[in-house]
Amino acid sequence: MLGVHEFSIAEGLAAQVLANAPAGARVREVEIRVGALRGLEPEALLMCWDSVTFGTPMAGAILQIDQRAWSITCSDCRREWTSPVPFVSCECGNATPIPSGSDELDLIAITVDEVET
Amino acid sequence: MSEQTRTVRLPVMRRVLEANDDIAAATRAELALRGIFAIDLMGAPGSGKTALLEATLRALAGRRRPAVLVGDLATRRDGDRLARWCDRVVQISTGDGCHLEAIQVRDALAQLDLDGVDLLFVENVGNLICPVGFDLGQTAKVGLFSLTEGDDKAAKHPYFVAEADLLLLNKIDLAPHLSFDRAGFEADVRLLNPSVPILDISATTGEGLDAWLTWLTDR
Numbered sequence: 198m199l200g201v202h203e204f205s206i207a208e209g210l211a212a213q214v215l216a217n218a219p220a221g222a223r224v225r226e227v228e229i230r231v232g233a234l235r236g237l238e239p240e241a242l243l244m245c246w247d248s249v250t251f252g253t254p255m256a257g258a259i260l261q262i263d264q265r266a267w268s269i270t271c272s273d274c275r276r277e278w279t280s281p282v283p284f285v286s287c288e289c290g291n292a293t294p295i296p297s298g299s300d301e302l303d304l305i306a307i308t309v310d311e312v313e314t
Numbered sequence: 315m316s317e318q319t320r321t322v323r324l325p326v327m328r329r330v331l332e333a334n335d336d337i338a339a340a341t342r343a344e345l346a347l348r349g350i351f352a353i354d355l356m357g358a359p360g361s362g363k364t365a366l367l368e369a370t371l372r373a374l375a376g377r378r379r380p381a382v383l384v385g386d387l388a389t390r391r392d393g394d395r396l397a398r399w400c401d402r403v404v405q406i407s408t409g410d411g412c413h414l415e416a417i418q419v420r421d422a423l424a425q426l427d428l429d430g431v432d433l434l435f436v437e438n439v440g441n442l443i444c445p446v447g448f449d450l451g452q453t454a455k456v457g458l459f460s461l462t463e464g465d466d467k468a469a470k471h472p473y474f475v476a477e478a479d480l481l482l483l484n485k486i487d488l489a490p491h492l493s494f495d496r497a498g499f500e501a502d503v504r505l506l507n508p509s510v511p512i513l514d515i516s517a518t519t520g521e522g523l524d525a526w527l528t529w530l531t532d533r
Contacts, residue, residue, distance in 0.1 A: 213330055223319075313320055
């Protein structure tokens with residue numbers, strides 16, 4: 198099933214990109230950062246992005262998704278590492294290290310072609 | 315005169331959902347001005363969101379002045395159920411939308427006479443994933459789980475658990491018929507949200523509802 202909240206996020210992103218792009222500029226690349234907590238599916242967002250931007254100055258723009266990993270802290274041995282999933286065991290044997298992730302969802306930068314006359 | 319293009323990278327650093335957040339912030343400010351405590355009630359389809367609200371509205375009758383917004387993909391059934399217990403109910407049909415957004419809540423609130431209202435329940439679309447990331451302007455997010463969904467649902471929905479100000483575990487009257495690991499469920503919750511209160515309830519039998527009503531009254 199298509200993640201429909203990814204569609205809403207793609208719509209919000211397209212509006213934010215347009216608001217921050219110089220008028221008439223062709224958008225080549227869009228960079229976003231997504232916290233682990235968001236549980237975003239990059240492939241679903243990419244599909245929605247293509248659909249939302251079709252026929253706009255953003256059509257064909259590459260969407261770079263910097264998806265942040267979970268930070269894992271072992272409460273027994275104090276080891277810290279990152280993981281794509283929140284619930285993992287520590288190599289010391291502790292089955293319940295503490296996961297933490299951020300909920301950021303930010304437009305970092307856009308790359309555009311500006312026309313010079 | 316010749317035309318040339320130049321490729322430039324422009325730093326932006328703004329929230330993707332800024333437009334939604336701005337509307338939610340305006341709603342939150344208006345609700346605060348009116349002294350309305352607003353709950354975004356989220357939970358899976360069939361977890362008992364509407365049943366909980368029915369029991370809650372019945373218990374609060376004469377004590378509080380609630381209003382209810384209820385989001386659904388289709389049908390007005392939930393709104394009709396709740397209208398028996400509350401005279402200020404707006405059904406929001408989301409069509410194919412899997413969650414409510416701030417603009418839908420703002421527009422639904424505009425249909426209500428909020429004078430005298432002190433409590434607002436927003437029943438989100440049944441879904442443990444999509445609604446969590448969209449601020450509606452609520453004062454508190456309440457997450458509803460139920461025993462029949464299985465004890466692994468907290469671990470499988472970290473954002474839902476981490477964002478909740480209160481978690482309710484519904485259908486505890488069915489515990490004798492199910493193998494729900496209550497301690498394991500709570501251990502998963504604690505890893506993601508160390509301080510969130512968890513209240514065991516049954517919207518059907520009324521068990522545990524006093525603690526929920528006390529939580530509401532203390533707000």
